[in-house]
Amino acid sequence: MNRAFNFSAGPAVLPVEVLQETAQAVLDYNNLGMSIMEMSHRSKEYDAVFKETQADALKLMNLNPEEYYVLFLGGGASLQFLMVPLNFLKNKADYVNTGAWSKKAIKEAKWVGTTNVVASSEETNFDHIPKNIPYNTDADYIHITTNNTIYGTQWREIPDFGNVPLVADMSSDIFSCPRDFSKFSLIYAGAQKNIGPSGVTMVVIKKSWLEKQKENVPTMLNYKIHVENESLYNTPPCLPVYVVGRTLKWIMKQGGLEAINQNNIKKANLLYDFFDANADFYIPRVKDKEDRSYMNICCNLPTKELEEKFVAEAKSKMQMTNLKGHRSIGGVRVSTYNACPIEWIEKLIGFMEVFMKENK
């Protein structure tokens, strides 16, 4: 199997064994003589896949199924930007603006009601995570984005927000590291960064918070209805959920979130240490070490022309793809999600050394 070195920010690299299991299940699931895509979502066999994936997600997060429920919905993380305020913004909500995805979440909340941006790093083009956030103790909730996919910053520690329900977009670092997930009232994540293909969004919701949900929320946008129908109000994204299920099993086989985290830190630090040692050529974007993302690692080269040349040569000479930084900041972005092997990072750094010698 020829594998490109795919450093895409999303949809992104998945474990080879998950791809193989999926390829088999697409042809014939468990020798049932039908594809996983051809089965009723209410069949006994598919129901087992769905329920096990929900249970494994909670297990990995160390959450109690009595207290939390896992939904698999369509519409991407982007639909959650609207669903959260539609269900929970009664008087006012607090948002922390740490990048383009936070801004989109804020934009949707404004459709619904009073939305306070209580902290922002926009003035310095999102190069850090704001500290000492002056949140409103009477807000309906506070919303953060745990990993900023475009700008390469990450909340390593989650501050204490008292009794204000905490909502997080974890699209690009879900299941990459252990967290105290019980701090959150609602977590959502598009699957296509770290846990599966596009087409499914995982929502983890605290049951006690559901009681506070607003009345008269339209059916398909209503969390309570999805929970009451065990995430099967309508036909779920059956195949993507299957892939997420296999990926969660793979994570468990690696030793769970602690082991995955250690590996992710190792990969990221190989790159950050290399950038820091060669900071006149590979200029690290995030200077504050404690705010650096372990998932999306960004740097700039001395000129735009060199950045373009680097991305082009990485692809043509090394089969290393998707290294171009987001168009809003340029530069180089290396996405090192769970399934990215450490050998890829070592090879990439080898190429970076050669490129620097030739172009400095």
Ligand SMILES: *Cc1c(COP(=O)(O)O)cnc(C)c1O
């Ligand atoms: C990619 C991404 C999104 C958008 O996800 P969709 O599933 O495309 O809607 C939202 N938030 C973050 C942090 C992301 O990385």
